[in-house]
Amino acid sequence: MKRAVVLFSGGLDSTTVLGHVVAEGFEAYALSFDYGQRHRDELDRAVEIARPLAKEHRIVKVDLAGFGGSVLTGEGEVPKDRDSFREIPVTYVPARNTVFLSLALAWAETLGAFDVFAGMNALDYSGYPDCRPGYLEAFERLANLATKAGVEGEGTYRFHAPLMKLTKAGIVRRAVELGIDLSRTLSCYDPGPGGVPCGSCDACRLRAKGFAEAGHPDPALATAQTRGG
Amino acid sequence: MKRAVVLFSGGLDSTTVLGHVVAEGFEAYALSFDYGQRHRDELDRAVEIARPLAKEHRIVKVDLAGFGGSVLTGEGEVPKDRDSFREIPVTYVPARNTVFLSLALAWAETLGAFDVFAGMNALDYSGYPDCRPGYLEAFERLANLATKAGVEGEGTYRFHAPLMKLTKAGIVRRAVELGIDLSRTLSCYDPGPGGVPCGSCDACRLRAKGFAEAGHPDPALATAQTRGG
Numbered sequence: 001m002k003r004a005v006v007l008f009s010g011g012l013d014s015t016t017v018l019g020h021v022v023a024e025g026f027e028a029y030a031l032s033f034d035y036g037q038r039h040r041d042e043l044d045r046a047v048e049i050a051r052p053l054a055k056e057h058r059i060v061k062v063d064l065a066g067f068g069g070s071v072l073t074g075e076g077e078v079p080k081d082r083d084s085f086r087e088i089p090v091t092y093v094p095a096r097n098t099v100f101l102s103l104a105l106a107w108a109e110t111l112g113a114f115d116v117f118a119g120m121n122a123l124d125y126s127g128y129p130d131c132r133p134g135y136l137e138a139f140e141r142l143a144n145l146a147t148k149a150g151v152e153g154e155g156t157y158r159f160h161a162p163l164m165k166l167t168k169a170g171i172v173r174r175a176v177e178l179g180i181d182l183s184r185t186l187s188c189y190d191p192g193p194g195g196v197p198c199g200s201c202d203a204c205r206l207r208a209k210g211f212a213e214a215g216h217p218d219p220a221l222a223t224a225q226t227r228g229g
Numbered sequence: 230m231k232r233a234v235v236l237f238s239g240g241l242d243s244t245t246v247l248g249h250v251v252a253e254g255f256e257a258y259a260l261s262f263d264y265g266q267r268h269r270d271e272l273d274r275a276v277e278i279a280r281p282l283a284k285e286h287r288i289v290k291v292d293l294a295g296f297g298g299s300v301l302t303g304e305g306e307v308p309k310d311r312d313s314f315r316e317i318p319v320t321y322v323p324a325r326n327t328v329f330l331s332l333a334l335a336w337a338e339t340l341g342a343f344d345v346f347a348g349m350n351a352l353d354y355s356g357y358p359d360c361r362p363g364y365l366e367a368f369e370r371l372a373n374l375a376t377k378a379g380v381e382g383e384g385t386y387r388f389h390a391p392l393m394k395l396t397k398a399g400i401v402r403r404a405v406e407l408g409i410d411l412s413r414t415l416s417c418y419d420p421g422p423g424g425v426p427c428g429s430c431d432a433c434r435l436r437a438k439g440f441a442e443a444g445h446p447d448p449a450l451a452t453a454q455t456r457g458g
Contacts, residue, residue, distance in 0.1 A: 063289055094335045106323045129375060130376070135371070142367040142368055143327075146326065148321055148358055
């Protein structure tokens with residue numbers, strides 16, 4: 001069985017990717033990061049969601065909060081009700097995906113896996129530079145120069161972003177087709193206690209738009225309401 | 230004063246780079262990693278050496294040992310007295326420089342620094358794939374796609390490897406010219422108690438060859454002998 005490493009946060013996108021990887025017949029190695037994010041519920045949810053899908057799930061600690069530069073790791077306010085996503089927002093974490101993909105590459109090389117999957121998408125997204133197609137291609141090129149396995153020809157690393165060209169509605173439809181349980185996924189940048197989504201950050205708004213356009217209720221909202229009261 | 234981030238292990242090469250960066254008029258931000266390396270003395274030395282040279286020195290913890298794949302982070306034997314460096318040795322740590330450069334990029338972006346320096350050299354080296362010129366160019370290209378600062382045109386990241394085309398003897402001469410104190414630098418992969426170099430691993434052998442060819446005694450050996458007895 002071919003192995004694949006999956007960047008996995010426990011949100012809608014990376015959960016759909018994890019389901020996709022399993023459906024494609026890979027043995028999935030899910031990788032999450034404890035990087036000083038303000039919403040630590042994310043990691044508990046990731047553990048829960050990965051359990052039935054991944055062969056192994058690792059949480060690697062890496063201190064991006066120490067560098068600062070983002071409200072997602074710091075103390076500033078997460079912006080709410082933004083209408084335009086043309087500017088890179090303050091939720092951008094400097095070089096986050098580069099750090100995450102590097103660590104995914106390190107794990108892949110020790111596992112003998114040549115496929116790495118990530119949930120980036122460039123349509124309904126927050127405008128982060130490290131979510132665009134050219135970025136991932138540049139990383140793939142780097143990976144094949146950077147590693148013993150790449151250089152000695154044991155295989156060629158491929159970095160996949162199967163959601164890259166999907167809208168959020170397309171991602172929701174894909175997850176539903178794959179039969180993935182989305183009820184525990186958490187996308188919110190600024191959840192309340194117990195992981196109740198705020199409803200107005202970029203991530204909540206993009207998610208709500210996706211479910212609305214796909215014509216599906218968001219099962220995580222039902223769960224949150226039930227748990228909340 | 231322009232800021233630069235310097236990958237800094239406290240060895241001969243990165244100490245020379247740190248001195249070079251300061252001599253070039255940069256404000257130096259030295260970055261070391263606690264990545265599970267077997268020789269922890271390295272980090273104590275790095276702190277000592279960086280103090281007079283760097284504006285700030287950070288040690289970031291990132292668990293590469295958890296992934297395995299190298300004797301430098303594991304329990305196997307460090308190879309001694311190798312004569313050929315044509316094969317990539319077991320001291321190679323999967324994707325290590327990619328992880329380190331990613332974290333340097335994250336810090337650089339938050340500092341507003343566009344220059345990152347690393348001590349790679351491709352002449353007298355152990356044969357690691359992530360020490361070659363093409364690799365660093367690929368990383369630079371990635372960095373300018375990956376970041377807010379790169380994309381919004383606030384500046385262009387440059388990744389410098391000023392030792393790339395120097396022999397070990399050339400590095401020693403360069404350090405001596407710059408007046409850098411090399412007496413506390415530690416290159417050995419497998420030092421004894423107190424950081425006494427083994428003398429026979431690749432790093433020790435390359436270092437000894439460099440000092441011999443440059444016609445300088447290695448001041449770290451004198452220090453180690455004094456401290457050892």
